Amino acid sequence: MAAITLQGVTKRYGNVTAVQALDLAIHEGEFMVLLGPSGCGKTTTLNMIAGLEEISDGTLLFDAKDVTRLPPHQREVAMVFQSYALYPNKTVAENIAFPLKLRRVPKAEIERAVAEVAEQLELTPLLGRRPNQLSGGQRQRVALGRAIVRKPSVFLMDEPLSNLDATLRLSMRSLIKRLHHKLRATFVYVTHDQAEALTLADRIAVMQGGVVQQLDTPEGIYERPANTFVASFLGSPQINLLRQGLLRPEWVAAGRDVIIGLRPEDVARPAEGLVTLSGRVELVSPLGSETQLEVALGSASVTLRVPKDWRVSEGETLAFGVDPARLHVFDAATERRIAP
Ligand SMILES: Nc1ncnc2c1ncn2[C@@H]1O[C@H](COP(=O)(O)OP(=O)(O)OP(=O)(O)O)[C@@H](O)[C@H]1O
Numbered sequence: 546m547a548a549i550t551l552q553g554v555t556k557r558y559g560n561v562t563a564v565q566a567l568d569l570a571i572h573e574g575e576f577m578v579l580l581g582p583s584g585c586g587k588t589t590t591l592n593m594i595a596g597l598e599e600i601s602d603g604t605l606l607f608d609a610k611d612v613t614r615l616p617p618h619q620r621e622v623a624m625v626f627q628s629y630a631l632y633p634n635k636t637v638a639e640n641i642a643f644p645l646k647l648r649r650v651p652k653a654e655i656e657r658a659v660a661e662v663a664e665q666l667e668l669t670p671l672l673g674r675r676p677n678q679l680s681g682g683q684r685q686r687v688a689l690g691r692a693i694v695r696k697p698s699v700f701l702m703d704e705p706l707s708n709l710d711a712t713l714r715l716s717m718r719s720l721i722k723r724l725h726h727k728l729r730a731t732f733v734y735v736t737h738d739q740a741e742a743l744t745l746a747d748r749i750a751v752m753q754g755g756v757v758q759q760l761d762t763p764e765g766i767y768e769r770p771a772n773t774f775v776a777s778f779l780g781s782p783q784i785n786l787l788r789q790g791l792l793r794p795e796w797v798a799a800g801r802d803v804i805i806g807l808r809p810e811d812v813a814r815p816a817e818g819l820v821t822l823s824g825r826v827e828l829v830s831p832l833g834s835e836t837q838l839e840v841a842l843g844s845a846s847v848t849l850r851v852p853k854d855w856r857v858s859e860g861e862t863l864a865f866g867v868d869p870a871r872l873h874v875f876d877a878a879t880e881r882r883i884a885p
């Protein structure tokens with residue numbers, strides 16, 4: 546088992562700073578997700594932990610050991626990439642066995658390990674096939690099998706599910722989650738998919754521009770976003786950010802210029818204790834269990850998600866209630882959250 550600590554870790558490519566003075570303490574056995582838009586430094590961070598990219602500045606520790614300059618093969622980490630890079634001429638069994646073979650593990654022991662991994666990943670009937678005889682999801686499971694077979698204490702995964710179709714992605718997601726519960730190893734998982742991050746992570750580090758914007762549990766990130774970037778990055782449909790004074794909790798100091806965040810789902814029928822707003826319904830999009838609405842509010846338009854039994858029609862004026870305690874308040878200049 547290993548805890549991973551990054552202290553002021555920086556990566557520069559010439560005059561591009563890909564990762565800027567990153568401080569991150571990943572606990573032993575934790576499932577840490579690095580989440581952020583394209584180019585924010587996720588892969589670079591993961592590659593520095595793996596030893597595949599040199600660290601320009603700062604210190605990397607595995608437990609108390611300084612591994613900043615340690616070559617990759619001495620780090621005891623397993624990597625799973627977006628492309629599975631299986632050996633096309635080897636069978637599934639040989640692909641999974643490969644890391645053990647490299648380490649000259651005795652044959653009987655390899656066979657036992659491969660059988661165990663195949664069982665866990667439901668690959669047993671496929672052990673004799675070659676990669677070109679497998680579906681995308683099966684190949685990705687073989688790649689996972691190859692990573693777990695030598696029981697590393699650290700797993701590094703870079704968008705491992707992004708090549709799979711939506712259904713397969715969901716089943717692989719729960720497989721990875723179950724694998725983490727079972728192995729109790731430290732996982733560092735890179736994705737730009739917020740749903741993947743929210744369902745898998747013990748904690749999420751939301752990155753932008755090579756900097757961690759917020760480090761918290763999925764609930765913490767969603768319920769108390771540190772700034773408007775994090776607030777907008779998580780949540781589908783996106784949070785409404787209102788710059789006009791339509792919705793202003795009483796505790797916000799008079800004269801302070803703020804941005805108010807309203808999550809689309811945080812609305813109800815008008816009731817006591819709620820602030821009532823009303824606006825013209827511009828668009829109704831049924832989503833099955835819920836309905837998504839675009840409602841004109843002053844000069845802005847807000848997106849709302851309401852239960853399907855509200856039976857709203859386009860063009861009508863809808864009155865809805867908002868609990869002021871559920872609003873998010875950000876400073877208009879810094880865009881940082883102002884704590885209630
Ligand atoms: N070898 C390189 N030389 C120069 N710049 C690089 C190099 N590799 C990455 N970068 C830059 O560093 C920044 C971070 O890249 P990185 O690959 O870590 O992003 P990412 O968050 O993984 O993005 P994505 O979601 O698109 O994979 C980007 O601005 C990228 O252009």
Ligand SMILES: [Mg+2]
Nearest residue numbers: 587588589703
């Ligand atoms: Mg990447």
